[in-house]
Amino acid sequence: MASSEVSRHLLFQSHMATKGTCTSSQLSDDEQKVKRENVRSLSMCGHVGFESLPDQLVNRSIQQGFCFNILCVGETGIGKSTLIDTLFNTNFEDCESSHFYPHVRLKAQTYELQESNVRLKLTVVNTVGFGDQINKEESYQPIVDYIDAQFEAYLQEELKIKRSLFNYHDSRIHVCLYFISPTGHSLKTLDLLTMKSLDSKVNIIPVIAKADAISKTELQKFKIKLMSELVSNGVQIYQFPTDDETIAKINASMNGHLPFAVVGSMEEVKVGNKMVKARQYPWGVVQVENESHCDFVKLREMLICTNMEDLREQTHTRHYELYRRCKLEEMGFKDMGPENKPVSLQETYEAKRHEIYGERQRKEEEMKQMFVQRVKEKEAILKEAERELQAKFEHLKRVHHEERLKLEEKRKLLEEEIIAFSRKKAACEIYQNQYFAASGSTLKKDKDRKK
Ligand code: GTP
Ligand code: MG
DSSP: OOHHHHHHHHHHHHHHHHHHSHHHHHSOHHHHHHHHHTOOOOOOSSOOSGGGHHHHHHHHHHHHOEEEEEEEEOOTTSSHHHHHHHHHTSOOOOOOOOSOOSSOEEEEEEEEEEETTEEEEEEEEEEESTTOSSOHHHHHHHHHHHHHHHHHHHHHHHHSSSOOOSSOOOOOOOEEEEEEOOOSSOOOHHHHHHHHHHTTTSOEEEEESSGGGSOHHHHHHHHHHHHHHHHHTTOOOOOOOOSSHHHHHHHHHHHTTOSEEOOOOOOEEEETTEEEEEEEETTEEEETTOTTTOSHHHHHIIIIIISHHHHHHHIIIIIIHHHHHHHHHHTTOOSBOGGGOBOOHHHHHHHHHHHHHHHHHHHHHHHHHHHHHHHHHHHHHHHHHHHHHHHHHHHHHHHHHHHHHHHHHHHHHHHHHHHHHHHHHHHHHHHHHHHHHHHHHHHHHHHHHHO
16 A cells, blocks of 8 residues: 555544544534644654554555455446456456346455455446346346445444444445447437436446447547536546545546546457457457557556545445435434534434334324224214114004004905805805795695696
8 A cells, every 4th residue: 555545544544533433523613623723732752653553554454455346337248347357357257148137137246356465355246137128217226226235234234233344344336337338429318327326326437348349539539428428417427536646647637538448358469579468350459458549557547556445435435424324314313403403312312212202102192083083983873774773663663563454454344244245145045945945845746746
């Protein structure tokens, strides 16, 4: 680590330590100024040894090792894996993806690399199936969700009582290499939508992929067009920092070369008496590390050699901080209470607890009221039904009674008819008997006469 980087690191650590302490964050700007002014500067009488602090820090960092997470976003087959292989001069053996996936998927692979005595835990996250769907939103939303999920995992670790951030595998994305097709035309809607939805979450470095597919003059025009499109659409891409004077000049000049036009290849070709990484065509050789052929070296210098630590730092202090702030605010935590008075975490927690308790009581009361109301309504409905039933019963009873009276009357009439009929029948029988008796004596007299 260069001494400037170490000093930056130290500054960052002290900055984070100050931010982390509850009391200092609660102090107003004026109070902090007074506090600073109260610190006296003294000249020491001799050497004590704290000048070795930067070395201690370097040693500790080397022992711990570093981690760096790269997200490669680009259409299927645009040259993502080849570029990563070329950047780290390693064959990561990534397999090809198909164009027929229904959804975009993110594939993360972690590798342990070592250069001299510096160990690097490198995670490469590749988009699989990006740009192969008809619905644009379906293409970039999984990427946004993936980045948020890594922030969330870190936040959850931070919020644990027993946290182990020291050996935690930090999977937050430090840089997003956004691969633009070498169309020479303009950005696609999907590129703009994706970069716009990612720019507040990750450091975006746009690269023109397969830059050997576009002529030098077209490339210059293409770069200008892309940058103006990004600016006019309000897409924030990562700017190499210019606050550290040792790298300010180179970084400022490199910012002017964005987006880098890159060519990737692991193939070694003999140029002169040297073997170089290149792509060989029937008409010539495109040398990957030749700055007049492409910007690969610029990208490698900026990404790995000069600004890797800044990318890690920006991820923590800018993007993660924003995620954390929004998330905690969403959960109801805030630094300032009413009347702009600072509130501690405990006060916020107590207030939230009261709020939740009050809310629960209000909900309980509401449910009770609703229950009583429902019971009353049900009771009224039942009473109405009972009343209707009673009325129906009364009506039926009346009808039944009337029917019975009518039947009774009919029965009486019938009985009277039967009696009258019986009388008539009896009279008829008497009359018949008398008739038969009379006719029988007449017949006997006639027979006797004939004899
Ligand atoms: P997927 O992972 O399947 O989405 O593909 P990828 O984006 O990782 O692309 P990959 O690196 O596998 O490259 C796909 C093809 O493009 C291979 O044939 C590479 O040789 C070729 N390729 C890679 N980089 C370049 C380049 O800079 N220029 C040219 N012309 N071809 C390249
Ligand atoms: Mg690949």
